[in-house]
Each structure stands twice: as structure tokens, then as C-alpha cells.
Amino acid sequence: MNFDLEKFKVHGEPLIYGAMISIALVSIGIVVGLTVFRKWGWLWREWLTTVDHKRIGVMYILAALLMLFRGGIDALMMRLQTAAPDMKFLDAQHYNEVFTTHGLIMILFMAMPFIIGLMNVVVPLQIGARDVAFPRLNAVSFWLFFFGAMLLNISFVIGGSPDAGWSAYFPLASLEFSPTVGNNYYSLALQISGIGTLMTGVNFIVTILKMRAPGMKLMRMPMFTWSVLITNVIIVFAFPVLTVALALMMFDRLFGSQFFTMANGGMDMLWANLFWVWGHPEVYIVILPAFGIYSEIIATFSKKNLYGYTSMVASMLIISLLSFIVWAHHFYTMGQGVLVNGFFSITTMAIAVPTGVKIFNWLFTLRKGRISFTTPMLYSLAFIPIFTIGGVTGVMLAMASADYMYHNTMFLVAHFHYVLIPGAVFAVIAGFHYWFPKVFGFRLNERIGKHAFWWIIISFNVAFFPLFILGLKGMTRRMYTYSAETGFGPLNMISFAGALGLAIGFVILVYNIYWSTRYMPRDENGDPWDARTLEWATHSPIPEYNFAVVPKVKSRDPFWAMKHDKQPLFEEPITKIHMPSNTGKPFVLGVVFFFLGFFLVFSMWIPAIVAGVGVLIVLAAMSFERDHGFYIPADKVIKTEKKLGGGTV
Amino acid sequence: MNKKGPLYAIFFSLFLLLPGCSSLTVLNPQGPAAKTLSDTIILSILVMLGVLAVVYILYTIMLVKYRAKKSNEGYIPPHEEGNIWLEATWIAIPIIIVAFLSVVTVKTTHAVENVPADYKDQKPLVIYASSSNWKWHFSYPEEGIETVNYVNFPVNRPVEFRLYSFGPISSFWIPQLAGQKYAMSDMTTYLNLVANTQGDFLGRNTNFSGKGYAQMEFTATSMSSDDYDKWVKDVKSTASQLTEDKFKSLLATAHVGRETFSSTHLTFSPPPAEHSEHMDMDHSNMDHSNMEMSTDEHTHQSN
Amino acid sequence: MKVDTSKPLEYGTHENSNRIFGFWVFLGAEIALFATLFTVFFVLVNRFADGPSGSELFEIGPVLIETFLLLTSSFTIGLAVHAMRHQYKRAMLVFFGITLLMGLGFLGIEITEFVTYVHEGATLQTSAFLSSLFVLLGTHGAHVTFGFLWGAAIMIQLMREGINPATANKSFIFSLYWHFLDVVWIFIFSFVYLKGLM
Incomplete structure (x- = not known):
């Protein structure tokens, strides 16, 4: 085999060497730590082989937090490089790699897994189930996501990162204009984690439709x-659209096919269409669950039921349908004419209607409530005014004619940060603070949490509001430098200061996890917020079987009904509980997929074929395995329930 | 709740900055197309400020009035399912706003996609603007001249740019004169503009296209009709011819300054829509003669 | 594990019934996948560049045999499931085996076709049309290949364990998959080959 070490190397830049060294040190640290404290067996038994939805959820969230810092450092580097005219901190190539990975990581490896993590932890509990429909498939989903994310991350130090933007438009992302392996990483890392996400999709649809506790009707x-x-x-x-788009990209780059090329009939705009047919629904994949999180939190801390439940559901359904017919608003400037642009303008603006319904329903949930300002509630309340700015600028951008002036400018960048940060990031932070005591049995400290909140909220506006004005001044996105005459300097400097403030806020947030783990009192009753839904009806931390007795649901907010209307929830006696057993195969499958991806990135065919066969072998092993799980005997359940205390059962 | 304080301050200071603020390039138009867009933007900002005001006022009332305090301890909030009339209101009013903005959008889009209304009687000056990594080539088919990284045209005369790319997708934008449009390797796109004042305007590529993207700027100069004719004559007599080899070497060079030639690349390297067998997916079944026709249609931008 | 005897064997347990429903959802995703591939194909179908067009390339003979094999195999897998419900293990295995052999035959012809195309100078690299053709057919072919391996694994399990809730469930899900591939092929046959030959 022709083995050329050169192509693995990334040159220059003390930054890269620094990254390499820190990755090596952290890895060595983890290995040494695990060995010294004899934790390898613990890690394998309790985490790597787990099929428990709560643990999988926790791993998703941990991975997402890690990626938040990776993506955040990317963001800081970008803002530093553009803080003043003619900065020399990054060169064009590195800047391009940094903004590409920033986008990819924040959307696909931070926002998505954070939300999927919360889904994993919360949804089975909310519907009164013992686990998701397919616990093992759930583990497969996680490990595919995780190793996909790792594959993208190693690109920074082995071979070079993707550098054509997170949207990777062709022909820029083709072999001709992006000859490094960066976009090979793009196509393969996203593919692997995307398959995991698709499996999550199947799993949760079945879970929610088929595993609800008796009496929990859809409405x-x-x-x-x-x-x-x-x-x-x-x-x-x-996601199947992304699967196809990435496959075609891989064929173009690795096997010389002609889908998006400039010669032989290839069509560059086909990529843009495919990408955004997936890409726009993707935005709603991260924002709709956020709406759900806010709905829970706002109701809980207003001490009221959610206002306009039916119209909340209907508006989400309408948003999900519309999300599939707005993709062309990402390229009004492609020259498709008034008719097409007009159509997509109208469908896009139409999304404002159901979104507005949700905003007003939240406001009216607050009305006549008794609002307490806890940390999760603060994030939810900050979401409303900030997201509304994101929303109204979205309507402005939706107007095709006006978009000819905003397209590709900082105005657009400001808009989507005003949508995605309050719409997804604040939501996952709020959800994190809200459900943390459920999972770990103690709350995060409120005082430190509020410090972090104010840093984050104020800095966010300082960092991103100036970008609206920069956009109107004609500054385009993705420029690694600009001259002093443009007059972009001062606002960019303000924005950089905001970015620093955001970084401080996130550091305080993480410090809070550490502080609270050490000092916060342990929660006794499993319901620290006086909440409404089923997940609070069990203990904190949650026993592995979730509910000793499957709850019988008779209304919305069943736990509230139990507490305040004395509606009984757990009526059956405790019996033995069936549980799925742990398995290491999903983890192994992830590892093998990682190697398959890595070898394909570098066109190392023979190892790639070996790894591909490896994938089939692991799948076959899973198919041949007969595992019927195990039972926890009733007396053991009773013992656990007694030990966890709390009077819910 | 002082978090809204800074928000208000920032937003209203922007609002005060808006009218006539010449440092906001996008809102400082120097031609009819840009003026239409600038007006559209200001209109939409005003409408949106109204929407924001409603949300912010309701929000403030809710937070001030219904926050937990000593005086309302023991208060048990009521159970509310919703209210059909209230909900109908906040469905109906946004629909009206969206409908209004949709009409504005379609009208203004139609306006800027065509030759500006007051200039329809003039024959537009056709300029082919093509991008390559990382420069702009301007070809004047009628005059038979070509420039790189700068473009001159007469003031108060419609100009029709025909855009395409020799590499990655780029987006052609002179913010003070018109909105932007993609230049792609696979098809030719069209952009109409008129400059109302003489002067230099910054133009650039807004669509990321690789390492040299940040520097991919050009100057658009509108000049009096006499100055323009004189410039064309000068170029014809003094500049050298653009040979195919010279053009190839230009394409291969990452950054060049201004260049001027007394012939165009259109003869040996024609733009895509008139040459390649397919223009876009809708027209892919047409044969060659239809292709020419559809190009003519585009020239007049009658859609 | 509770087995509900009022339902067909493959639906017997709660988990198994979920698996079948989950597979239907997955087939929804597969429909989206093939719909995207078809769209790509239709967009690029006339972009031959210097390569051959469909009508120059396609021959109806082998395609008809492929269609016959796949359609018949869809029928035989149905017979296998029928036999399964009557606990006829031998009959089920025979029909299952015939299905897989026909799948193998289909693959053999498809590969021969691909080799012929390449010999005629029509490769993945030649034109956008051919790229989309090879990837559309290839994705279907890869599904058939995977189906063959999967089906073989299930047959081994059937031979070892007989017809029980687990193997019945797997076999039934496999039959859904196989029918789906058949439906996709009907679309390929009509819109790629027949339309291309016109």
C-alpha cells in the first residue's frame, strides 16, 4: 500500500501544535486517571455498555458540553481575528477551517446531541415508560453520534479540517478547490453521526407512540x-436527504463522480438544494424541542397549566410541515425569478404565524400566574424578548427583495444567532438546570447559576447586536480580515468583548456544576420545583427501572393532579420488573465505524474494506445474540424504593 | 427585571441611527434599485418594531404584575385552558401582517429584477461580470473591451450585468446600487441597476469562495456619458488585446490588481447559458435554439 | 416474556410488535432516501456530457430478467411468511432460500450489466447522468446485497432455533424490507429503464 505520511500532517501554526499537545495530554490524563483509580471496569460496566436511557442521555449531554467548548473556542478565535482591522492572529486558511468547524460542531455536535440527551433523559419518564422502545438501538445511536463527532474533531490535527463553510457549497467543496482531506472528513463524520440520529428518530417515534403509560392519550x-x-x-x-447529499459528496470527492462538478454535466446548485432541504428542517429539529422545554418550565414556575395547549400542538405541527417547503430562502439570490422567490417568501413568513401563537401562549401562561425567578425560568424568560428579535429579523430576511441586501452579510449572522442561541442554547441550559436535580438528586446552586445567566444574557446581546448594524454597513460574513477604511472595526471590537463575556458566563456555568456537586444538599422528595409532569413523580436520582409501578394517567399534568387534586397515580402493587441487559456491541460498532470513516477519509481502501466487513460482523453478532434481559424481583424493587425514601409510592 | 433595559436602549438607538445615516451603506442608496430595497427594509423595520412593541409591553406587564412576591403568597393561580377569541386574534393579526409584507415582497422583487421603471425606454448597457478565484472580470461585448477588478458605466443609464463564474459560486453585490445575485459556473444570471450619482462604489463578492475571498472586491464607477465614451475610446486605442493564453494565466493567478484589455474573453470562452447544453433544471429538455430564445427573454426580464 | 397468542406469532410480544412498527417508520425514512435519489436522477438525467444517454446504453433483456427475479422473489418471501404462520418450517426455509437465490441472481445480472456499461465507456466519472444512474442503481443493489446477507443470517437462525417469536419477528421484518426493495425496483424499472429506452 502506498503510505504517505505527509498527508496526515497539518503544518505551521503554534495553535495546531498546542491543540495536538493538549489533546495528547488530556488523553494520557484520562488513561492514567482511569488506571490509577481502577475505574476501567466501572467505565465499561456502568457507561460504555449501558442501555439505560438516562445514562445515555447523560453521555449525550457531556459530549455536547465538551463540543460546546470546542465550538466556543472556535468562536472566540473568529471574533478575536476580526476584532480589529488587519489582525494577524489567524491566516485565511485557518480562519476558514475555524468558522466551518464552528458551524458544524455547534449545530450537529452541540445543539443536536444536547437536545437528544435531554430527550433521552426526560421523554420516557414523562410518558411513564421504563425505557425507550429499543434500548440497544439507542446505545447504537449514541455511539455512532459520538464517534462521528470524534472523527470530525481529529481532523483539526490529522489531515486538516473542512474549510468550505458548514454548508460546503460546491464547487468550492470539490476536490478541485478544496484539495485537502477536510471535506472528506465532513462527508464521513456527518454521515456516521447522521445515521445515529436517524436511528434516534425511529426509536423515539415508536417510544412515544407505543410506550405511553395507560391513560396518557396523545392530547x-x-x-x-x-x-x-x-x-x-x-x-x-x-435526515435521509442529508444521507444522500453526503454520499454524493463522498462519491464526487473520493470516486470522481460528476454530481456537483463544473464539467461533464455536474450541477453545483443541486448540492445547495439538497443541503437546505435537509438544512432548514434541521433548524426546527433543534428549535422545536426547545419550545417544548420552555413550555414545561414556564408552566412549572408560573404555577399554572400551559395556556392554549391545543394551539401549541397545532402550531408545532404546522411549523414542521412548513419547514420542508422553505429551503430556497437560503438562496433567493440564485436567480430563480419572482415567482419562485415569491412563493418561498410567503411560506417562510407564514412560519411567523404559528411561532407568534406560541409566544403569545407563553405570555398568557404567565398571566395570572405566580412567577418565581429560578435559573431555568430566567433563561426561559430571557428567551422571549431575545428570540422575538430573532424572529422579526427572520421575517425581514424572508422578504426576497430585501434579502438581496442581507444575504451573506453579518445581518444574517446576527439573525441566526438571535434565533439559535435563545431558541436552542438557552433552552438546553434551562432544561439542564431544570432536570439536573431529577437525574443527580441535587440542584445546581441558584446564586452561581444566576451569575452565569446575567453574564450570558448581557454578553450575548453585546456580542451579536452589533452584527445587525455591521450587516447594514455592508460587512459580509466569513471574511477573515478587513481594512480600517471600511469602518467595521469598532463594532467588531464590541462584539469581541461580548464573546469574551459569553465565555466567562459559560465557565461560571460549568464551575457551578463542580461547586454544586460538592456542596449542594441532596434532594429528598424528587420534586424540587413543585412541577407538574410525570418525570417528577419518581425519585431523584431515578432508579434504573424509572417507576416501581406504571402510573395510570387520567389528565394532563398528572403529577400536579395527584399532588393537588388527590388523583391517585400509582395504584397497582409492585411486581417484578423486566429490564434489558447491557451490551458492549453498540460501542464496538461505533469504534469500527470510526475506523471505517477514517480509512475512507484517507482513501486507504484495504483497511476500509476490512473495517466495512467489521461493521457487518458486529451487526451479525447483534442479530445472532438472544438476550431476553432480566427481571428485578419485586422484593428488591420494594427495598430500593424504601432506600430512596420519598413518599411517592 | 432590568434585562430588558439594555435591549431597549440598543434597539432604539439603532432606530434613531437609521434614517439618513450614511454610514449604513445598505440604507444609503445611490440608484433606484437600491432605493427600492432600502425603502423596503425601513418599512419592514417599522412594522417589526410595532410587533416587538406589542410583545415587549405584554411581557413587561406579565412579569411585573404576576411575579411571586410577599403580598401574593398563598395565591393559587387558576387553571386556564385557553381562550378561543384571544387565540384567534393572535392568529389573525400576524396573518394580516404577513399578507401585507408578502404583497410588498412580490412587488419590490418584481421591481428590482427588472430595469428600473423610469429607465425602461433606454437600451441597457450589457456588461458580463464573471468571477474567478479571486477576481472579477468585466466584459463589454458591444464595446469590445474587458477590465479586471473595476467596472465603469455611465450614470443614469440602465446597466444589465450578466453574471457567471469560472470557479466557486460567488455573489455579485454593489450595495449602494442594487441587491446581489449569484454568479455560477452552470448558468448565467442577470442583474439590472442604474446609478443616479457619479462616483466610486465598492462592490464585492459576498459568497465565501476560499482563501482569497476577503480581498475579492472591485470598484464600480459611474461617470458622465461623455467621460464614459472617452474612457472606452482610450481603452480601445491604448490597452492590449486579451489573448486566450493571457486570459488563462489571469484565471490561474490568485490576486491581480486592475487590468484593462481592448478585447473580451467572450469569443473564446463564452458564458454558460449560451453555450452549455443545459441552463438549469427546468430548461434541461430544450434544444439549442430554444436556449437562445430563453436567453433573450432573460434580457428583458419580463417575469 | 409474555406472548399474546391472539396475534400472529411475529407480533406476539410487545417488543416484537414495536419492532415491526419501528421498521415501518424506518421504511418511511427509506422512502425519503430513494425519493431524494430519484430526484437527483431526474435533475441530472439529460446531462450526458460526452457520455452515452440511457437509450444508447440500456438493453431491455437483462432488465426484464432482473425484474422477473425480484418480483417473483417478493412473491416467494410472501409464501415463506405464510408458511411461517402455519409453522411449516421446511416450506418456510425452502421459500426463504428461493427468495435469497433469486436476489443473488438479480445481483449477478446487475453486476454484469454494470461491467458491460463500464466496458462501453460509461463509468461513474463520465457524466452527471451516469453518476446519478450508478448511484441510484447501486444504492438499490447495495440494499439487495445487505438483504441477502441479512436474510442468510435469519435463515441460519431459523435452522438452529425453528420458528419462535424472535425468528418469526425477524423473518416478517425481513419480508417487509424485501417487498420494499421490490417496490423501489418497480420505480427504477419504469422511470429509469423504460423511460430511458423511449
């Missing part, structure tokens, strides 16, 4: 569960 489901159901339907129909 009694908590709003977060509704949002997750709709999101997963979008996943199932949108």
Missing part, C-alpha cells in the same frame, strides 16, 4: 414530549 402528553415526537418525525424525513 394528554406533556408539551416537551409532543415537541420531541414532531421533531423525530422531521428527523426521519429530513
